[in-house]
Amino acid sequence: MTNKMIHINYSPQHDDLVNLFMKDNREKYIICNEQLRDLVVNIDMENKEETINKIIELILIILKNKNLKEYIWSNYRNLNDEEKDKVYLEAKYLLDKKEPFIINTIYNKLVEIIDTGESLNIDGFFRFRMRDFMVYISIISDIALEEYLIKRDKNQFINTLKYFIESQDSKIDLLIIHIMEDGNFKFYDQNRIEIKDNNTEKMISMIIKEDLNYEDFLISTLINLCPKKIEIIDDLRDEISEEIIENIKIIFENNVKVTFKQ
Template identity: 30%
Template sequence: MELLSIGVEENKDKVLNIIYDYDFLYNVDIEEEKIGNRLFVKITTEDKNTSKNDNTLYSMLSMLITEIILEYYIKDIIYKKVFTKYNDLFKEEKIEIGKIAFKTISRDNSLDNEKKLIFDEVRNYINKNDEIIIDGFVNFRLSALNSSLDILIEKSNQKYYEEREYKEFIKILKYFVDIQEPKMDLVNIIMEENNYKLYDQNNKLIENDFFNEVINELSIDGITKEDLLISSIITIAPKNIVIHGSEKNRNDELIKILENVFLEKVTYCTGCELCSLKMNKSKEK
């Protein structure tokens, strides 16, 4: 029984690789036939228990077609749109924006938005048709995707500049750390309920007087706790930093900044006197 015939005109070998490597979860046979400039790949089965009304089977086939469309058609469309829209940018910048957009639309754990739109269109089409010519399908059935891709590309452009600014920010912080002598060998950071405390290598609390000095040096009004933490650590420029607290704190944006600036100087404690102090205070609450 023929389940589906897939016709492609471009990227024939690459599309074949996807199809042959795909885990169908069913006993299927694959046949190739070339007609003119197109390659047709017929997916058939001799399994009598397999029915064209099998929802799981057609969801699987729809995902296969979606992957082919994303990898060898949408990817090309994204880059063409980026290069046309941002013709004043350098080639390397346009490539990075395209990478961000494609990564967003094709991430494995997502069937949302654009990817879901493609999947649903494919599913509806192959439910009614035994053959799908992908080139034509993309050009005529996925035209509604254009506006979504334009929005995605605009967001990817914004994300690219945000990431570039972040890298510049980290670069500046690294520079400030490198040009000054370390004021302490070790700083312990205890994170607790959107707050933090700094201790020296002798587990002695670094007093607020030091923070006030940092604020006076910065001469910035309305400084936040987050700004103060980063500024304090940068000013101290310790040789090593130990972060105490739960695993979830490792995803904290402030911690990520410290990791990017101090690199291998940042380590995590799995249990010590300071950690016990934190736990005891939590129990008292």
């Protein structure tokens, strides 16, 4: 049996997840003192893959729970801590989706280090061998920030719309919204009679003239009619109709019933 010692220079005393990882794996994979410093990975070359996978696990913990957080907290200073947390969760989700690619890249770099017998300095590993990933973190974080701001603005709009509708007198007891397969909408009252009034026709003309989408038309109709209850017939059944339905549910809560085309 051939063993190889790989020295890991890293001081994770303030990283709870890293500490937990070290304690769970120190006897089999990692040699270190009680302060979790002066780390050494004991690699059984006959089981090299298993140990490399553990090192990858450690690096991913540091990447997601330290480097990503540090970037967001250092660069988005105009956000408060709660907003930074939301951006971080969004960025972490995006990073998780790319994990197979990240793991493969880390694996190749680790094999190169182990085969050449070099020491593994975690900080140096990120600074030099993972330099592209540090740029990647900034890109993912910026995308996450944009997604967060879009969701925040949308939620503010929906909450404002909800408050407005709740403050108005209802003009119709039941509004039936039929989402057609082509993405258009039709509206019916409780007697299944299609609603076509002057205001609706004006809205349609405005949407065509201003090149707006039909979701804008739907929102305008809800504002105009302020129904007590809504029934949605969804023939489209895709991500767009699902999002529209969820938004309507946020506004009207338990007063929404959804049915689907058989």
